[in-house]
Amino acid sequence: MRAVVQRVREARVVVEGQVVGQIGQGLLVLLGVGRGDTQEDAAYLARKIAGLRVFPDLEGKLNRGLLEVGGEVLVVSQFTLYGNTRKGNRPSFVQAAPPDEGKRLYEQFCDLLSTQGLHVETGVFQAHMEVHLVNEGPVTLILDSSERHAPRRQHG
DSSP: OEEEEEEEEEEEEEETTEEEEEESSEEEEEEEOBTTOOHHHHHHHHHHHHHOOOEEOTTSOEEEOHHHHTOEEEEEEOGGGGOBOTTSSSOBOTTBOOHHHHHHHHHHHHHHHHTTTOEEEEOOTTSOOEEEEEEEEEEEEEEEGGGGGSOOOOOO
């Protein structure tokens, strides 16, 4: 699974002119589900995102998490995170999960965030959506559940 996470002052998703999900301060998560992703991938990303310390403390350091600041999460499905343009200019999406599998894991991911005490809003899976946001910082991170298997690099 892949996620683009943006710290926002506010964000909302509009489908056919109607707001379907809206948050104040928190994180906007654009979530892509890949072919072969599992519930373990969803659990890993949910834990990682719920624990991110990307909000400033009194000294201005990114040291506080969502629960500490009363933040919310808006999760928007985004299969295009698995777009591949290596063979030209038109993206191939063969690495994205099939819709039924993608929806199942997307919903599990959202449920897992909720069970950690977070208020979670969502877009509409497979709908054409308009995402409106005020990115704060800006703070934007890219997370990939495949990184949980990669060996840690030593800095020095």
